[in-house]
Amino acid sequence: MPKKVPVRLRVNGEEHELHLPPQRILLDVLREELNLTGTKRGCDLGTCGCCTILVDGEPRLSCLMLAKLAEGHQLTTVEGISPAGALHPVQKAFIDLGATQCGFCTPGFIVTAVAFLRDHPGATRDEISRALSGNLCRCTGYVKILDAVEAAARTLAPAQER
Amino acid sequence: MHLDAFDLHQPTSVEEALALAQRHAGKFDFLAGGTDLLPNYKMHLNVRPHLISLDHVAELRAFRPEAGWLGATVRLRNLEGSSTLRRRYPGIAEAAEEIATPLVRASGTVGGNLLVETRCFFFNQSYPWRQALGFCLKADGDQCHVVPQKTRCYATFSGDLAPALMVLDAHAEIAGPGGRRRVAVADLYDPKGDGVRRTKLGPGELLVGVQIPPGAEHLKAKYSKLRVRPSFDFPELGVAVALEEKGGKVARLEIALGGLETYPRLMRAQTSPLVGERLTEERVKALSEDLVKAVRPVHNTFLAPDYRRKMTGVYVRRAIGALRSGS
Ligand SMILES: Cc1cc2nc3c(=O)[nH]c(=O)nc-3n(C[C@H](O)[C@H](O)[C@H](O)COP(=O)(O)OP(=O)(O)OC[C@H]3O[C@@H](n4cnc5c(N)ncnc54)[C@H](O)[C@@H]3O)c2cc1C
Ligand code: SF4
Ligand code: FES
Ligand code: FES
Numbered sequence: 001m002p003k004k005v006p007v008r009l010r011v012n013g014e015e016h017e018l019h020l021p022p023q024r025i026l027l028d029v030l031r032e033e034l035n036l037t038g039t040k041r042g043c044d045l046g047t048c049g050c051c052t053i054l055v056d057g058e059p060r061l062s063c064l065m066l067a068k069l070a071e072g073h074q075l076t077t078v079e080g081i082s083p084a085g086a087l088h089p090v091q092k093a094f095i096d097l098g099a100t101q102c103g104f105c106t107p108g109f110i111v112t113a114v115a116f117l118r119d120h121p122g123a124t125r126d127e128i129s130r131a132l133s134g135n136l137c138r139c140t141g142y143v144k145i146l147d148a149v150e151a152a153a154r155t156l157a158p159a160q161e162r
Numbered sequence: 163m164h165l166d167a168f169d170l171h172q173p174t175s176v177e178e179a180l181a182l183a184q185r186h187a188g189k190f191d192f193l194a195g196g197t198d199l200l201p202n203y204k205m206h207l208n209v210r211p212h213l214i215s216l217d218h219v220a221e222l223r224a225f226r227p228e229a230g231w232l233g234a235t236v237r238l239r240n241l242e243g244s245s246t247l248r249r250r251y252p253g254i255a256e257a258a259e260e261i262a263t264p265l266v267r268a269s270g271t272v273g274g275n276l277l278v279e280t281r282c283f284f285f286n287q288s289y290p291w292r293q294a295l296g297f298c299l300k301a302d303g304d305q306c307h308v309v310p311q312k313t314r315c316y317a318t319f320s321g322d323l324a325p326a327l328m329v330l331d332a333h334a335e336i337a338g339p340g341g342r343r344r345v346a347v348a349d350l351y352d353p354k355g356d357g358v359r360r361t362k363l364g365p366g367e368l369l370v371g372v373q374i375p376p377g378a379e380h381l382k383a384k385y386s387k388l389r390v391r392p393s394f395d396f397p398e399l400g401v402a403v404a405l406e407e408k409g410g411k412v413a414r415l416e417i418a419l420g421g422l423e424t425y426p427r428l429m430r431a432q433t434s435p436l437v438g439e440r441l442t443e444e445r446v447k448a449l450s451e452d453l454v455k456a457v458r459p460v461h462n463t464f465l466a467p468d469y470r471r472k473m474t475g476v477y478v479r480r481a482i483g484a485l486r487s488g489s
Contacts, residue, residue: 022170134263
């Protein structure tokens with residue numbers, strides 16, 4: 001039997017008590033133990049951004065994080081980005097402007113963009129494109145993704161600047 | 163990709179980390195941000211049975227840019243986000259913001275960047291890939307596929323911070339079984355080494371942080387990087403320059419080069435003759451030609467070695483020009 005250690009994770013506001021081998025990667029645990037399959041495994045090596053989640057509100061690559069080392073942090077996956085049944089303005093803009101094709105990269109882009117616009121409401125297209133430079137998309141050519149995040153930035157700016 | 167089994171240790175102090183390192187001598191790696199180590203572990207490159215996480219060692223997180231101190235586990239994102247660091251040490255901020263992607267920089271640390279594993283086409287590959295070709299000297303095998311022989315590895319040092327720190331004469335604080343010591347960042351690396359062991363850190367030694375000496379904030383400094391995808395890739399060449407001129411003459415000039423050889427190099431032999439001289443166009447040209455002659459990249463990254471050498475001269479001339487014109 002492989003050695004297991006207790007791992008307590010707080011994901012989207014919910015506590016989970018798990019027993020896992022210490023080498024388990026957070027991404028695998030989210031997908032395989034907690035059935036949170038919105039977070040995608042692309043490269044598994046830190047290059048594509050598909051596995052991005054928020055750790056204490058900050059976008060991080062879950063494929064390069066040990067689950068055990070995520071203890072004590074607030075984790076938010078794409079499933080927890082907006083309240084059940086509602087859409088975050090970034091999600092809505094992705095739908096309205098057709099910013100997804102196969103959709104595999106979409107959760108990573110949305111999570112990264114949500115955190116970026118929270119800290120930089122009203123960001124310019126240039127700033128957005130730099131902030132999203134760690135997320136790869138093999139389908140869209142990025143134009144519509146940038147359009148969508150820019151549109152969301154315009155929706156969010158007046159609300160957050162007050 | 164699944165990781166081989168290991169025990170994970172989570173010390174809360176430098177002393178505890180060192181004690182664990184001694185207990186598991188030769189069988190452990192320190193884990194900081196994991197953005198270099200974990201991809202390598204996933205590819206089964208030199209995997210060890212114990213990982214000592216530095217996450218909970220508060221001392222290593224100290225970040226005091228106003229005093230020139232960068233703790234080993236300060237995140238790269240904090241470097242690029244600090245206006246104090248940018249004002250005092252623009253070369254370091256430039257190097258930091260050009261590393262990898264924003265997502266990698268959110269996890270990657272200063273210490274991990276200085277001690278990053280060297281890279282090679284024949285090394286950064288999956289286990290089956292490497293097995294099919296025949297393992298190499300650096301992992302699981304006994305010969306080099308780049309420079310065919312059996313004694314030295316020529317994998318390329320691809321960290322961006324080291325050159326930017328070296329030109330400021332920054333010192334690394336190292337804690338080990340014998341206590342603490344400080345060495346110049348340039349001396350973390352061993353140009354006479356076999357290229358497999360990539361630093362001069364002793365077994366069980368831990369990097370605590372980096373001290374930039376007082377006065378370095380008065381130098382003009384710049385870091386420029388050649389890479390394939392400008393938002394993403396490891397350096398194919400990294401050029402750091404620090405310059406101070408007094409009365410039209412060079413008071414200090416340091417150049418450090420990364421991304422070319424197995425170790426980042428401080429090019430004192432080429433720059434020191436210029437101290438006390440005027441930096442005329444001819445002298446800058448001659449200097450850049452000397453540097454091109456002195457470096458020996460090999461063909462184990464994307465761009466051809468000859469191109470990287472030529473660009474070394476170009477980047478040095480451009481950087482000096484930019485520093486002198488204040489752009
Ligand atoms: C997609 C991608 C792109 C990248 N691009 C770049 C790039 O452009 N430029 C670049 O420089 N790097 C790049 N990297 C490599 C890496 O992300 C950075 O170098 C980062 O700074 C490494 O820091 P870390 O904390 O994640 O290191 P880790 O992976 O935690 O550690 C790296 C090594 O250092 C050792 N170590 C770490 N801290 C200490 C310490 N305090 N004392 C003793 N040993 C220690 C570890 O044992 C390990 O061997 C890239 C990585 C990825 C995944
Ligand atoms: S330079 Fe040679 S020994 Fe080193 S990693 Fe490449 S093939 Fe292996
Ligand atoms: S799956 Fe994590 S970066 Fe690609
Ligand atoms: S929509 Fe297919 S990868 Fe982005």
